[in-house]
Amino acid sequence: MKHNDKGLRLLVLTAMFAALTYTLTAFLHVPTIKGYVHVGDAVIFLAAAILPTPYAAAAGAIGAGLSDALSGYFIWVPATVIIKALTAVFFTNRGEHIVSVRNILAIIPAIILCVGGYGLYSGLVIYHSLSAGFADAAANAVQTTASAIVFVSLGTALDRTGIVRHKIINSKE
Numbered sequence: 001m002k003h004n005d006k007g008l009r010l011l012v013l014t015a016m017f018a019a020l021t022y023t024l025t026a027f028l029h030v031p032t033i034k035g036y037v038h039v040g041d042a043v044i045f046l047a048a049a050i051l052p053t054p055y056a057a058a059a060g061a062i063g064a065g066l067s068d069a070l071s072g073y074f075i076w077v078p079a080t081v082i083i084k085a086l087t088a089v090f091f092t093n094r095g096e097h098i099v100s101v102r103n104i105l106a107i108i109p110a111i112i113l114c115v116g117g118y119g120l121y122s123g124l125v126i127y128h129s130l131s132a133g134f135a136d137a138a139a140n141a142v143q144t145t146a147s148a149i150v151f152v153s154l155g156t157a158l159d160r161t162g163i164v165r166h167k168i169i170n171s172k173e
Contacts, residue, residue, distance in 0.1 A: 014055040017047035021063025021084075026071050032139040036071075040064060041147030044084055045110070046154060048091030049098040056091070060084035079121035083113055098155035107148040114144045 025040030044060035051059065064084040068076045090106035090113075115137050123133020 010051065010055050013051060014047075014059045017043055017051065017056070017059035018063035018066075021047075021060060022066045022070075025064055025067035033136050036073075037139050037143040037146070038067075039143075039147045039150045040067065041084075041087065041110070041114070041144055042150035042154065044087055045091060045103070045107070045147065045151040046098065046158075048088040048093065048106075049095075049100075049103050049151075049155060050093055052093060053088055056088035056093070057085040060088050075126060076118075076121075079118060079125075083117040083121075086113060086117075097159045099152055099159055103155070104152065107144070107151075110148070111141055111144040115140045 021040045021043040023040075024043055025038045028040075029036035029038035040063065043063070044056070047059045048056040050056075061081040061084050065077050065081040068074065068080045087110050090109045092100070092102050092106075095102070115134075118140050119130070119134040119137055121133070122136070123130035127133050
């Protein structure tokens with residue numbers, strides 16, 4: 001495969017993961033006190049296990065950021081873009097499988113980042129009170145945990161098909 005073909009493939013996959021993140025976030029969510037709970041993070045985890053980190057970070061930031069902006073939650077866009085981009089850093093795309101020990105362990109810092117990041121952002125920027133900022137911490141933990149379950153399920157299914165990261169990106173078809 002030519003280098004340009006690989007770059008185009010990465011760009012298309014990044015756009016696809018951004019669109020899937022947007023779709024699962026914007027259209028399959030449950031409203032909460034301050035926002036909504038969704039499983040769009042599962043796609044970010046999946047992207048991070050398949051794509052190189054910068055591409056996965058872009059997919060997560062774009063998809064989740066667009067979801068907040070187009071759903072009327074503009075105030076959350078700065079936090080979402082940063083938190084979802086950073087989430088991709090915890091996962092690896094270097095293994096033979098999407099669901100690996102590292103990617104399962106990556107769920108722990110992803111939960112901490114989601115809960116802590118949104119808690120701090122809302123506490124400092126929106127409510128000017130850290131206790132008020134962390135009022136929705138349980139919903140954020142549930143959101144990331146539900147996304148983790150979906151990620152492991154989808155990743156396991158993809159692993160069983162024989163699709164691995166390097167085949168998706170470096171395919172000569």
